[in-house]
Amino acid sequence: MAITDVPVQEIALPSVTAGGTGMPRLRRRRLRSILVSYLATLFFIVNLNFFLPRVLPGNALAVMIGGATASRGTSEVSTGARAQLAHYYGFDRPLVAQYGQYMADLAHGDLGTSIHYNTPVRRLMRDRLRWSLLLVVSSMVLATVIGMAAGVHSGWRRGQRLDRGFLGTFVLVGNFPVYVIASFALVVLGVKVHWFPLGGAQTAFVNYGVPGRILDIARHVALPAAVMALQFVFLEYLVMRGGVVSELGSDHLLLGRAKGLRDRRLKYRYAARNALLPVVTVVALNVGAAAGASIFVERIFAYPGLGGLMFDSIGYRDYPAMQGCFLVISLAVLGVNLFTDLLYPRLDPRVGR
Amino acid sequence: MTGVVSLRRGVSARLASPRWRQLRSPLLVAGAVIVGLLVVVAVAAPVLAPYDPRALTGDSLARPSAAHLLGTNAVGQDIVSQLIWGARTSLVIGVVGATLAVTVGALVGVGAGLVGGLADTVITRVIDLFLALPGLPLIVLVAALLGGSRTVVILVVANAGWPQIARTLRSQALTLRERGFVSAARGFGGGGFYVMRRHVVPAMGPVIASRWVDWASVAIFLESGLAFLGLGDPTTISWGQMLDGALNYQGWYIGNLWTWWVLPAGLAITLAVIGFTLIGVGVEQVFNPRWARGS
Numbered sequence: 001m002a003i004t005d006v007p008v009q010e011i012a013l014p015s016v017t018a019g020g021t022g023m024p025r026l027r028r029r030r031l032r033s034i035l036v037s038y039l040a041t042l043f044f045i046v047n048l049n050f051f052l053p054r055v056l057p058g059n060a061l062a063v064m065i066g067g068a069t070a071s072r073g074t075s076e077v078s079t080g081a082r083a084q085l086a087h088y089y090g091f092d093r094p095l096v097a098q099y100g101q102y103m104a105d106l107a108h109g110d111l112g113t114s115i116h117y118n119t120p121v122r123r124l125m126r127d128r129l130r131w132s133l134l135l136v137v138s139s140m141v142l143a144t145v146i147g148m149a150a151g152v153h154s155g156w157r158r159g160q161r162l163d164r165g166f167l168g169t170f171v172l173v174g175n176f177p178v179y180v181i182a183s184f185a186l187v188v189l190g191v192k193v194h195w196f197p198l199g200g201a202q203t204a205f206v207n208y209g210v211p212g213r214i215l216d217i218a219r220h221v222a223l224p225a226a227v228m229a230l231q232f233v234f235l236e237y238l239v240m241r242g243g244v245v246s247e248l249g250s251d252h253l254l255l256g257r258a259k260g261l262r263d264r265r266l267k268y269r270y271a272a273r274n275a276l277l278p279v280v281t282v283v284a285l286n287v288g289a290a291a292g293a294s295i296f297v298e299r300i301f302a303y304p305g306l307g308g309l310m311f312d313s314i315g316y317r318d319y320p321a322m323q324g325c326f327l328v329i330s331l332a333v334l335g336v337n338l339f340t341d342l343l344y345p346r347l348d349p350r351v352g353r
Numbered sequence: 354m355t356g357v358v359s360l361r362r363g364v365s366a367r368l369a370s371p372r373w374r375q376l377r378s379p380l381l382v383a384g385a386v387i388v389g390l391l392v393v394v395a396v397a398a399p400v401l402a403p404y405d406p407r408a409l410t411g412d413s414l415a416r417p418s419a420a421h422l423l424g425t426n427a428v429g430q431d432i433v434s435q436l437i438w439g440a441r442t443s444l445v446i447g448v449v450g451a452t453l454a455v456t457v458g459a460l461v462g463v464g465a466g467l468v469g470g471l472a473d474t475v476i477t478r479v480i481d482l483f484l485a486l487p488g489l490p491l492i493v494l495v496a497a498l499l500g501g502s503r504t505v506v507i508l509v510v511a512n513a514g515w516p517q518i519a520r521t522l523r524s525q526a527l528t529l530r531e532r533g534f535v536s537a538a539r540g541f542g543g544g545g546f547y548v549m550r551r552h553v554v555p556a557m558g559p560v561i562a563s564r565w566v567d568w569a570s571v572a573i574f575l576e577s578g579l580a581f582l583g584l585g586d587p588t589t590i591s592w593g594q595m596l597d598g599a600l601n602y603q604g605w606y607i608g609n610l611w612t613w614w615v616l617p618a619g620l621a622i623t624l625a626v627i628g629f630t631l632i633g634v635g636v637e638q639v640f641n642p643r644w645a646r647g648s
Contacts (some may be wrong), residue, residue, distance in 0.1 A: 040478075041485040048486070056498045175630045177574050179581050180619035183600065187615070191606040292489025296578065300600070310490065311582060314497045326494045333487045 027345060038338050045330045049323050050102050054095070111327065112320035116313065121324035125306060129328070131201050132305030135298070136290045138221055139228035144283060147233040151240025152272045158245050166237070174234025178293045182227045182300040189223060196223040199302030224301045228293050232286040239282045243275025250274075277348050284340040288333045381635030387628030395441040402434040406590045414610065423613040426595070427602050435590050436617055442591040443573045443625050446503065450510035450572030455565045457511060458518025463549055463557070465519070466526025477523070483516035492575060493582065501584040509579075510572040518564045525557050532556075559640035563633050570629035577622045592618045 086092045090101060105112065111121035154166040190198045197203070201220050208216055247253060248271070256266050294307030302308065306325050313321035394401060403422075404410045411425040418424070423432040465476040492509050499505045529535055530553075538548050554561070579585055580593025583601075587594065595618040599605045605615060 037478075037481065041482055044482050045486065048491075052494065053498055056495070171630070171634060172627065175570070175623075175627050177577065177619075177622050177626055179578060179596065180623050183596065183611075183615055183619060187606045187611050288487050289489075291487050292493075295489065295493060295582065299582065310493065314493065315583060317497075319498075322494060322497060326490050329490045330487050334485065337485070 030345070031342075034338070034341050038334065038341075041334060042331070045327070045334070046103075046106065049327050049330075050099060053319060053323065054098075111324035114313070114318055114321040114324075116316035116318040116321065121321050124309065124321060125324060125328055128305050128309050131303060132294060132298075132307065134201075134217070134221055135225055135228070135294060135303060135305055136287065138225040139232065139290060140283060140286060142225055142229035143232035143286065144236055144279065146229065147236025148240045148272075148276075148279060150233075151237045152244055152267065152275075154237070155241040155244025155248070155275070156267050156271065158241075158248065163241075167241075170234045170237050173230050176230065178227065178231050179296040179300065181230060182224070182297050185223055185227050186300055196220075201304050220303075224297045224303050228290060228297050231293055232289060235282050235286060236279060239278045240272075240275055243278055244271045247271040247274050277344075280340055280344065280347065284336050287336045291329045291333050378635045378638055380631045380638065384628050384631030384633075384635055387624055388632060391440055391444055391625055391628060394437055395444040398437050398441050402431075402437040404431040404434040406430060406434040406438040417613050423617055426598060426614060432595070432613060432617065435595055436592070436621055438590040439592040439595065439618070439621065440625075442503070442589055443576060443622070446506055446510070446576040447569040447573040447625070447629065450507045450576075451514070451565050451567075451569035453507060453511035454514030454568045454572075455518055455561060458515040458564070459522055459554065459557075459561060461515065462519030462522030463526045463553055466523040467530055467545060467549055467553065469530075473523075476519075480516045480519050480523075484520065488513050489578075493579070493584065496579050496584045500586075501579050502586045503589060506576050506579060506585075507572075510568070510575050513575070514568045514571065518568070521560065521564060522557060525560055526553055529553050529556055559636060563636040563640075566629050566633040566636065570626045570633065573622065573625050573629065592622045596622075 114121050114124055150166050154163045157163050190196045197220050202217050253270050256270050295310055298305050298308030299311040310325035409429040410431050411421050411429050413427055413429045415421055415425040421431050465473045492513055495509050535552055538552050577593030580591050581596050583597055585594050599614045
């Protein structure tokens with residue numbers, strides 16, 4: 001998140017070491033300020049997760065009872081039962097006590113108990129986290145590979161027909177609402193031509209052996225991952241293209257050309273290589289967007305990941321599960337951003353000197 | 354007086370400048386046509402729609418026919434009429450949501466940029482905090498907690514939009530603050546709010562316009578998306594609601610049913626989103642000469 005704020009010094013100065021040991025002073029200061037801002041964000045998210053349902057109008061218990069009774073056709077819950085429920089979920093305790101309990105539970109990794117599944121939220125998510133990870137990572141890989149390849153070609157031929165064609169295509173594709181693409185892809189590629197399975201993450205009750213199972217899982221993740229990748233390829237493409245374009249007039253490219261290097265080498269080893277860095281930022285940004293998109297995609301493909309769990313728990317008005325998903329997704333996104341922020345100075349020595 | 358005259362001349366000269374002639378950029382025109390169509394359909398919905406979108410006017414799941422151009426849905430409501438009325442919902446949410454997001458974002462961002470100092474630092478930190486939140490999961494959570502009425506959707510969209518807009522506009526304001534005409538207005542004793550309204554915001558017109566158009570598109574996407582997740586208000590007629598209804602129907606993909614039930618609603622959402630986006634890209638292209646160079 002803070003990458004764009006970091007002043008990039010064009011000229012790398014010899015590093016100033018503090019007391020002759022360890023990290024350069026400025027780099028250490030940057031590290032500290034990054035960690036502080038991430039801790040602040042973490043605190044903010046954790047508090048938001050606690051206060052949102054309690055501050056927003058309509059208390060969680062009423063919605064819970066309302067939701068539960070609406071589906072069973074009963075209209076009234078007795079005051080006794082209501083008090084019992086409130087007590088069970090700890091809503092009758094003072095806010096400060098609830099807050100303390102929430103924080104203590106969180107510190108133990110306890111995210112509460114799902115109302116619908118009557119299972120600890122943590123256990124619910126443990127199985128689903130793997131699938132989410134598989135989905136997000138495969139879509140990221142797909143989007144990055146396609147976006148970078150297209151971006152390099154497009155930037156190298158700036159203003160030409162290929163460039164304009166790519167640009168137009170990606171603007172269009174990137175703006176297709178993900179739930180629309182997903183529904184169309186499912187019905188056309190899944191139902192009509194049977195290229196892909198209709199949903200789920202693997203075929204149940206079939207014993208394929210290891211290679212068969214891997215293939216089965218790949219077949220299941222292919223379509224949802226491709227649909228998600230379509231959303232993210234645009235930004236990767238745009239950044240890669242921009243990077244290559246800004247390299248076009250550079251001196252080292254001119255020198256390379258004067259040396260008589262082949263076009264291919266100039267394109268990939270010189271221009272593309274220098275344009276790679278900002279793509280790292282975009283991948284991190286896209287992980288955040290993927291967390292959102294997975295709610296839609298997993299709904300349509302009945303994919304058993306976190307996004308799907310969040311969708312299901314919305315349907316059941318299962319607040320603990322919903323909040324657990326929100327918290328875990330937020331923390332995952334935060335973690336990826338922190339990782340990029342820390343990785344960046346290693347990739348680009350100009351940052352943090 | 355001469356000042357006013359030269360200002361007038363300045364404006365007309367600017368209108369004749371190549372920059373404005375570029376407004377005929379194909380992207381901008383395509384976007385304007387799509388959005389124009391959307392506006393016409395939304396305004397004229399009562400005239401255009403053959404039926405009351407809520408009335409049960411045919412058999413359940415009737416095939417397209419002369420009476421029902423795109424057939425009927427599971428309960429026998431006319432799909433064409435729902436599409437037409439859905440345009441109104443999307444447009445209202447898009448326009449109001451984007452306006453709210455841009456207004457808040459502009460006030461916060463421009464204010465912070467112009468005031469500077471401690472206030473700026475604090476506001477920037479707050480913006481950063483909001484930007485670090487995962488957008489869609491938070492929106493979904495809030496909509497689930499509040500119930501997805503039209504007002505809630507608009508508020509949620511505005512709340513998602515303002516930090517990014519404020520961020521962009523703040524950096525714009527920072528560079529503007531150092532420009533001659535702003536310091537001149539300050540030097541003549543113009544107050545902060547006056548300078549902001551009279552000089553800074555107009556100078557940022559194109560940026561604000563492109564932000565507005567972008568967020569109109571996002572708002573439409575989010576409204577349909579929330580409805581699609583079952584978080585919309587079931588009593589409103591909207592494209593997302595249509596999709597949700599169709600996809601919750603067992604066997605929506607059997608036969609050709611989806612081509613008139615799911616496809617038109619999906620295409621309508623896409624068209625609206627892309628229409629606004631094209632205008633945004635077009636505006637950006639016209640006013641930001643760096644865009645063509647790609648960075």
